[in-house]
Structures are given as structure tokens and as C-alpha cells.
Amino acid sequence: MERWRGKWALITGASAGIGLALAAQLAASGTNLILTARRRERLETLAARLSQQHGVRIEVFPADLTLPITPEQLFAFTENQRIVVDLLVNNAGFGTYGRFDTCDHRRQLAMVQVNVAAVVALTHLYLPKMIERRTGDILIVSSTAAFQALPYLATYAATKAFDLLLAEALAEEVRGKGIRVCALCPGPTATEFQAVAGEPARLYHYGTESADKVARVGLKALARGRTYAIPGIGRYLGAHVQRLAPRQFVTRTAAKVLRPPA
Numbered sequence: 194m195e196r197w198r199g200k201w202a203l204i205t206g207a208s209a210g211i212g213l214a215l216a217a218q219l220a221a222s223g224t225n226l227i228l229t230a231r232r233r234e235r236l237e238t239l240a241a242r243l244s245q246q247h248g249v250r251i252e253v254f255p256a257d258l259t260l261p262i263t264p265e266q267l268f269a270f271t272e273n274q275r276i277v278v279d280l281l282v283n284n285a286g287f288g289t290y291g292r293f294d295t296c297d298h299r300r301q302l303a304m305v306q307v308n309v310a311a312v313v314a315l316t317h318l319y320l321p322k323m324i325e326r327r328t329g330d331i332l333i334v335s336s337t338a339a340f341q342a343l344p345y346l347a348t349y350a351a352t353k354a355f356d357l358l359l360a361e362a363l364a365e366e367v368r369g370k371g372i373r374v375c376a377l378c379p380g381p382t383a384t385e386f387q388a389v390a391g392e393p394a395r396l397y398h399y400g401t402e403s404a405d406k407v408a409r410v411g412l413k414a415l416a417r418g419r420t421y422a423i424p425g426i427g428r429y430l431g432a433h434v435q436r437l438a439p440r441q442f443v444t445r446t447a448a449k450v451l452r453p454p455a
Contacts, residue, residue: 206285
């Protein structure tokens with residue numbers, strides 16, 4: 194965490210869940226923050242609390258990443274404020290549970306915009322200056338859903354697979370340039386994700402990790418130069434053991450677990 198003391202970190206989706214936990218842990222380590230999410234009131238409350246507790250500088254930029262123009266507006270804001278972003282945290286994202294053909298197609302496309310397009314846009318905006326300075330870090334929040342197809346969470350899993358592969362590829366591209374890129378791949382986590390996605394409670398039968406633990410694992414992995422991290426030994430083994438089975442078998446098994454009630 195000393196790596197980012199006195200520097201600036203930009204966190205998307207910072208008003209709740211993993212994003213909030215990342216903000217709290219970075220602020221506690223002396224990192225200045227740019228916090229962005231849709232809910233202004235939550236951001237301002239969080240900024241006031243963390244600034245008072247830890248004496249760090251915090252800027253708030255309420256924004257909606259479902260809008261394609263938002264990444265450029267956010268980049269322009271940090272440029273106008275003469276803020277050098279040393280840590281970019283692409284955390285914002287959401288899912289939608291249900292049959293693909295019955296889910297609102299506009300919400301599916303909004304999910305792709307936030308989970309994929311905004312990640313690409315923000316990374317492409319901030320990475321060149323990191324390369325120029327030969328210093329900087331990028332954390333992309335993916336999911337254990339990235340490791341296999343998930344019927345009834347089809348688009349969400351596909352977006353998170355994109356995030357994982359993007360992070361791993363970029364980590365190799367910038368190797369030796371003083372920059373680290375890591376994909377954080379949590380399993381079920383105690384956040385608002387379940388309610389927003391409309392997932393049934395039975396899918397969380399085996400428990401959840403805390404957002405604080407997930408954030409801590411992600412930041413440590415990034416600081417150590419790892420290209421991906423999965424919080425929890427059980428989740429880690431589960432993500433990798435399924436690779437030994439035929440892909441169709443894994444997908445059919447997932448469908449049985451995730452299938453909505455008739």
C-alpha cells in the first residue's frame with residue numbers, strides 16, 4: 194500500500210461495495226482519491242468521511258458510465274485539475290440475471306457499456322501517460338464468472354471474461370515499463386450486486402466474501418505484480434478445477450445451478 198501513498202487513485206463505482214472498500218483502504222494508506230459513481234450524495238458523504246479520518250485529498254465526480262461520453266469527461270476533469278492518476282481502478286459494473294431472450298436488451302447493452310466499453314476507454318485514456326512516466330498501476334475488477342460460461346448470467350460472464358483477458362494481455366504488454374495491471378476476480382461478495390442483478394438468494398447458499406477482504410486481496414496482488422487474483426482458496430480452486438472438465442459439461446452444470454424457477 195506504500196506504493197500509492199501521496200499519489201492519486203481514480204476509482205469507478207466507488208459509492209458502494211468493493212469500490213467503497215477500495216476507497217477506504219487506499220485512503221487509510223494515505224492515497225488521494227478521485228471517486229466516481231452515479232450517486233452524488235453517497236460519494237460526497239464518503240469523501241467527507243474519508244478525508245476527515247485520514248487527511249487525504251478527495252475529488253468527487255458524479256457520472257454515469259452507461260453514457261459513452263463519460264470516460265472522456267472524467268479524463269478531462271482530471272487533466273483540468275492537473276491530477277496525475279497513478280492508480281486506475283476500473284471497478285464499476287453490474288449484472289442481470291435471467292433468460293437472455295427475456296432480459297431487457299437495453300439493460301444488456303448498458304451492461305456491456307459499463308463492464309467493457311468504459312473499461313477499455315478509461316484504460317486507453319490513462320495508460321499512455323503512465324507509459325510515458327514509466328510508472329502507474331491499473332486494477333480491473335473482473336469475477337470468477339470470467340472462467341466459464343454462465344447460462345442465465347450470459348452477458349455478465351462474457352463481459353467479465355473480457356475484463357480478465359484484457360488485464361492479462363495488458364500486463365504482458367507493459368511488462369518492464371514500470372506499470373502493473375491486475376484483474377481482481379471475486380466470487381460471491383456481500384454487496385448490492387445480488388439485488389441489482391435480481392439473483393435469487395439460493396445462489397449464495399455457500400456464503401460470500403466481505404468487500405473489505407476482496408479489496409485487500411486485489412490491492413496486495415496488484416502491488417506484488419500479479420496479473421490476476423481470486424479471493425478465497427475455495428473460489429480459487431473452483432475457478433481452476435473446472436478447467437479439467439469438458440466445457441459443455443461445465444456449462445450444463447452451471448445451467449442446472451442457475452436455472453430460474455419454472
